[in-house]
Amino acid sequence: MQLLVNVDHVATLRNARGEGYPDPVEAAEVCEQAGASGIVFHLRKDRRHIKTDDVHRLKKHVNGTLDFEMAATNEMIKISKAVAPDLITLVPESREELTTEGGLDMEVVYDDFKNRVFPAYIDTDIAISLFIDPNEEDIELAAELGSDAIELHTGTYANAETEEGKQKELDRLKAGAKQAHELGMKVNAGHGLNLDNLRPLVERVPHLHDISIGHALVSSALYHGLDETVQKFLHIMRTTKQTTT
Incomplete structure (x- = not known):
């Protein structure tokens, strides 16, 4: 199980003043030195945080897994193929959202992904992951497309207001992870995870490979420092007994 740190909101802080700092590439280097296995970034159409230049610099400086989150537009396909990250998610x-609000609607995107998106990566070594909710039908369609991995959307779990709601979502995530694993896909997870809700996820959900954490980690780093905060998350991942069933 690997921790991948999303550095988008380091760029958000930089862009607030239009200065060159804090630099998301420098932050990525600190995270890897602290033990993170790689870096995640989301290059949006409006470039609200990560810029195109950041992407190329991250490719140059990141030593571990580089995960390029993106909408499946022709522009992003072209950029990702030029950069050649380890993984695209x-x-x-949508333009109005503050952050990604849910998983892909696989029934809606299936034909487009099959005919346009997935064929674009046949001649590359770039692995493909789909960000989806833990729905049986969506996971099945991801496998039919030949996706190398899925990233389970953990936001509904993270935002559940009651213990009953959290347990219900953990059950859904567990079932989704088992299904994806049995279908031969790697199981990644992310969205809304923090120091309080990470341990129950690791305890209950099997087969987790990459866990992507960004906003909460960067926020905690304002108080505790980036190095120490990465190590806090890693400590949870390393000391939590993981289920295998």
């Missing part, structure tokens, strides 16, 4: 994207 295809996500839904």
